[in-house]
Amino acid sequence: MTIQAHRPRGRRPGRANTRESIIAAALTLFSEMGYEKVSLRAIARAADVDPALIHHYFANKADLFARSVLDIPLDAEDIVRRILDGPEEGIGERTIAAFLDAWDRPGAGDRFTAMLRSAVTEQNARRPLSEFMCKEVLVKVAEALGHSNARLRAQLGVSLILGLALGRDILELPAVAKARNPVLIKAVGLAMQAHLVDPW
Amino acid sequence: MTIQAHRPRGRRPGRANTRESIIAAALTLFSEMGYEKVSLRAIARAADVDPALIHHYFANKADLFARSVLDIPLDAEDIVRRILDGPEEGIGERTIAAFLDAWDRPGAGDRFTAMLRSAVTEQNARRPLSEFMCKEVLVKVAEALGHSNARLRAQLGVSLILGLALGRDILELPAVAKARNPVLIKAVGLAMQAHLVDPW
Numbered sequence: 001m002t003i004q005a006h007r008p009r010g011r012r013p014g015r016a017n018t019r020e021s022i023i024a025a026a027l028t029l030f031s032e033m034g035y036e037k038v039s040l041r042a043i044a045r046a047a048d049v050d051p052a053l054i055h056h057y058f059a060n061k062a063d064l065f066a067r068s069v070l071d072i073p074l075d076a077e078d079i080v081r082r083i084l085d086g087p088e089e090g091i092g093e094r095t096i097a098a099f100l101d102a103w104d105r106p107g108a109g110d111r112f113t114a115m116l117r118s119a120v121t122e123q124n125a126r127r128p129l130s131e132f133m134c135k136e137v138l139v140k141v142a143e144a145l146g147h148s149n150a151r152l153r154a155q156l157g158v159s160l161i162l163g164l165a166l167g168r169d170i171l172e173l174p175a176v177a178k179a180r181n182p183v184l185i186k187a188v189g190l191a192m193q194a195h196l197v198d199p200w
Numbered sequence: 201m202t203i204q205a206h207r208p209r210g211r212r213p214g215r216a217n218t219r220e221s222i223i224a225a226a227l228t229l230f231s232e233m234g235y236e237k238v239s240l241r242a243i244a245r246a247a248d249v250d251p252a253l254i255h256h257y258f259a260n261k262a263d264l265f266a267r268s269v270l271d272i273p274l275d276a277e278d279i280v281r282r283i284l285d286g287p288e289e290g291i292g293e294r295t296i297a298a299f300l301d302a303w304d305r306p307g308a309g310d311r312f313t314a315m316l317r318s319a320v321t322e323q324n325a326r327r328p329l330s331e332f333m334c335k336e337v338l339v340k341v342a343e344a345l346g347h348s349n350a351r352l353r354a355q356l357g358v359s360l361i362l363g364l365a366l367g368r369d370i371l372e373l374p375a376v377a378k379a380r381n382p383v384l385i386k387a388v389g390l391a392m393q394a395h396l397v398d399p400w
Contacts, residue, residue, distance in 0.1 A: 116320070117320055117321065119370075119371060120316070120317055120320040120321070120366065120370055120371075121317065121320070121321055127371045127373070130367075130371055130373060134373075149375075151374075151375045152375040152376065152379060152383075152387075153387075154375075155367060155373040155374070155375045155376045156364075156367070156376060156387055156388065156391075158367060158373065159363040159364050159366060159367030159368070159373065159376060160360060160363050160391060161363070162363050162366055162367065162371075163359040163360050163361070163362050163363015163364065163366065164356075164359050164363070166320065166359060166362050166363060166366065167330070167355060167356070167358060167359030167362065168359070170319075170320055171319060171320075171327045171330055171362075173327070173330060173334075173355040173358065173359065174351075174355070175349075175351045175352040175354075175355045176352065176355045176356060176359060179352060183352075183400075186400050187352075187353075187356055187394070187395065187400050188356065190391075190394035190395075190398060190400070191356075191360060191390075191391035191392075191394045191395060192391075193394070194387070194390035194391045194393070194394055195387065195390075195391060198390060200383075200386050200387050200390070
């Protein structure tokens with residue numbers, strides 16, 4: 001009997017492989033269908049694992065999205081808490097800071113840019129990243145502030161962030177590409193404040 | 201002798217053809233090199249016409265850009281005047297209104313969207329549209345307001361507008377795509393006000 005034989009056999013893969021199978025299935029489904037329409041049950045089915053195993057490895061759908069699509073750990077609920085925690089006039093700045101923080105992590109920027117490129121190129125608008133940003137962060141912030149038009153505000157917020165990524169990282173507009181994060185946080189934070197907080 | 205024979209012969213084409221040759225050469229050069237680096241002299245050379253003829257058909261470089269790349273008549277100097285003319289707190293709204301007005305003209309939207317797609321897809325960032333919007337409109341507005349960081353403000357303004365186009369026309373974020381222009385002008389106008397007018 002070899003060491004090999006001690007490993008579980010059959011169609012259910014071992015522990016490490018289970019997690020990888022879930023991540024691979026999630027990446028495929030999110031990429032093909034966007035964020036909102038994909039259920040954890042569908043991911044379990046595609047990965048051929050018990051749905052309970054997903055909850056064993058991942059806190060929730062947002063966590064699995066971050067680990068699979070963005071390839072970084074990201075606690076969306078914690079980001080929402082940190083954006084809302086503090087003076088209301090700083091919400092726009094804290095929102096931009098949170099996104100730049102995620103965006104600028106090693107490896108994440110290339111993922112974001114690739115997703116933005118593919119979202120723009122694909123004929124059928126597949127928008128996992130913008131749906132994730134809306135649903136798990138910006139809608140929650142706008143709703144916590146009591147806005148009745150939270151979805152519109154959140155989607156304008158996403159447009160603002162994607163426009164910033166477009167200008168800085170893809171078109172490389174010189175002054176934006178050269179600007180340091182504190183400047184961008186202050187300047188674009190004011191615009192985000194107008195989208196998420198200010199009365200219209 | 202046929203009617204054909206009354207037309208001018210040789211390498212210099214007739215009137216209508218001259219204008220078309222200039223437009224075709226301009227479209228090629230702007231698309232390949234962006235807006236800023238292309239001179240009217242270079243366009244004349246590429247079209248094989250006398251530079252004076254360009255001034256005969258087109259008011260200036262911005263006019264030729266609009267006619268060739270955007271395929272619409274667009275008086276950039278007039279747009280700047282109209283943005284600046286009126287209360288300072290309305291500059292953001294008037295800027296968004298001017299861009300939506302151009303964007304929503306028949307045929308123009310498809311051009312804009314195609315340019316945005318190609319700017320995102322191309323490896324070498326070629327950005328005729330964003331350079332044109334910056335140089336001929338937004339930098340002039342920011343400079344007229346006395347800002348020392350006019351270029352950064354203008355480029356953030358371009359990022360905001362391209363983000364709006366991305367969200368509305370390419371990703372088709374539902375609430376943004378459904379929003380009527382007066383709502384977008386008010387909401388995104390506030391964000392543009394933050395970029396172009398407000399102190400940071």
